[in-house]
């Protein structure tokens with residue numbers, strides 16, 4: 001129906017226009033044709049000049065009025081270091097094209113005025129002007145060369161690979177239909193190898209190569225977890241795809257790169273504003289103070305809900321939209337804590353299982369490193385715990401192994417014990433007891449003796465590594481103080497343990 005009405009209206013307007021034309025034709029015949037034409041030429045030319053002045057003023061005014069809607073201004077300022085340079089490029093380009101825009105528009109309309117039809121007026125004829133040709137070729141060429149050179153500088157800043165010594169956070173993004181697997185480098189700062197032939201959809205969806213030591217401490221985020229990154233730190237993102245073309249796009253940081261199956265790509269960027277800072281900045285703009293959810297006007301404002309995002313910028317299939325992920329930029333300390341709390345993919349999913357090439361190895365170098373880190377925390381906590389907190393004063397060894405039925409330490413035990421000795425030497429005034437415990441299997445008296453002997457050999461090892469003998473006592477408790485149930489294998493394993501207990505502070 002509305003189409004029909006629109007059609008009728010347009011037809012009507014056309015008929016009216018036609019009728020007006022007829023009327024002016026008839027009137028001009030009455031007045032004399034030539035005079036009318038000259039009059040028309042004059043008024044049209046005048047109106048054209050008025051139009052172009054108003055038009056150019058409106059252009060400049062709207063650019064200023066809508067400044068905060070433009071990339072690089074107000075709420076749309078870049079949140080990365082090179083993003084500002086990139087936005088600067090847009091400004092330089094806008095400057096030059098703006099000049100050309102104003103000059104060409106002014107000339108077009110001014111000449112329409114200047115060379116309007118006049119009595120006896122005659123067109124100027126010239127076939128060729130070398131000077132003119134040179135001028136209008138040379139000026140754009142110089143300007144273009146300048147723009148391209150400036151662009152190349154910015155491109156190189158983003159794309160020149162870092163020297164291997166530079167302090168940088170390495171992450172890897174593997175795109176697939178329809179999500180990203182985000183891998184962090186872990187303690188060693190190195191992204192480990194992967195190989196598509198190792199992909200196992202059940203256990204190893206990225207195809208990580210666990211024979212590479214650098215892979216073992218890598219962290220893989222869950223499918224919908226926030227990607228957390230620290231502010232003011234260079235981040236290198238290695239980008240690959242498992243199936244079709246995807247595109248890793250971080251609009252607020254002005255970085256965007258194709259994820260190509262079989263061809264690793266990368267970019268480097270440095271976030272300059274945390275999510276919290278960005279929210280505070282957005283608070284200043286009225287459009288960001290509207291309710292986030294229109295149906296809930298009293299609810300949170302838009303700025304409170306602001307998040308940086310990762311989008312796939314390649315139409316990769318019907319679930320394309322679901323590749324969106326939230327990026328959170330935090331301060332460096334928060335980032336460290338966040339990363340430290342994440343389990344490595346290997347220890348969480350692979351260690352000891354069918355896909356583990358190190359199944360028969362009890363301790364791997366990265367596990368020793370990790371245990372050292374943990375031990376540092378535990379020793380510090382035990383040494384500073386106050387007397388009311390008995391549990392905190394106990395340090396439980398995790399990697400101390402004895403030969404079956406004997407008190408002889410196996411070689412793998414020395415990593416943890418020797419490291420513990422160096423830590424204890426930092427607190428020379430504190431006295432400790434080495435306590436041995438068993439499960440309830442076997443004769444209680446024998447258990448007690450064995451636990452006593454085992455505690456004694458741990459004490460000896462600590463003394464051999466420099467802990468002074470008068471700080472250390474040893475005791476065996478057999479099965480008398482279990483920490484877990486003796487009804488399950490797991491519980492029994494927990495009960496067989498050797499501990500260090502802070503006895504006194506001098």
Ligand SMILES: [Cu+2]
Pocket residue numbers: 175176245246247312313314315316320323
């Ligand atoms: Cu995609």
